Amino acid sequence: MAANTRSQAQALSTQFLSKLMSKDAQVRALYAFRLKTTTVLVSQWSCVEEPKIFVPENTRRCVSSKERFVERRYLEASPFLESDHLVIECSIIILKDPLVSETENTSEIVLPPSELSKDFGKLLESKKGADITFSVKGEYFLAHRIVLAARSPVFKAELCGPWREKDALCITVEDMEPTAFKALLQYIYTDNFLPMEDYDDNDKKEIVHHLLRAADLYSIERLKLACESFLCMNLDVETVTATLALADHHGCNNLKDACLKYIASPDKMEKVMASEQYDGLKRKFPNLLVDILEGVCKFRKI
Structure with missing residues (x-):
């Protein structure tokens, strides 16, 4: 049974490839790329929004823009480049032409995209039915216990368990920035990051730093990994320590x-060690100096 299934899959794969490679073929397809490591870490998918026409004689037209490219300096400092090897996962969906019967008139009903995320975002924004308030450094946020409990085991224990906050109407959150808590709620309700177009690069990194702490505090692992991925791709001399x-x-x-790996790179190490941030690291976290030394031995090519 397994051998037959494997053979069918190989035959189907060969059929798809032949469609892409056939002379004079014009194939409609969607494609997406992402970087992978040997561990569980993956980057976000980079996807085309609309089907592209693949023509064997001219594949360049299938690449929509240069926005999907990554600068070499960011790639070399990321965890995705391991021992000079890079793994790129590519997913291709070929859209076959619909079969239309000559004797039967059929109409295709196109389902719209799911609006679940949008609807929950509206629920958070409208505050209708909210039954819990959070106070974060003087700012107040209304939310729904059942939504928070469904998304976070920590919130579930805090709001639905035997803890004293079970019947509380307002909970004070310590050691967290209001912007980070707002972004946390946005992700819990919509599974998406808070829009940050109005922030500069440094502010974005600071927000993601706080958001990672919040994700770890409330055990929202996917958000924590998303924050890790963002920070991996946006390291610089001023913030790496x-x-x-x-x-x-x-x-x-x-x-x-x-x-x-970023600190150990020959063109970054001297700049990092000359920065004020590195001096602060030595005072506050001297144990990390050993990790940096080991990192230089591990990652730097001598």
């Missing part, structure tokens, strides 16, 4: 390796 300390404190091993 703070990101390293953050990764070490919250057990983000992939992010920590990315920081050590």
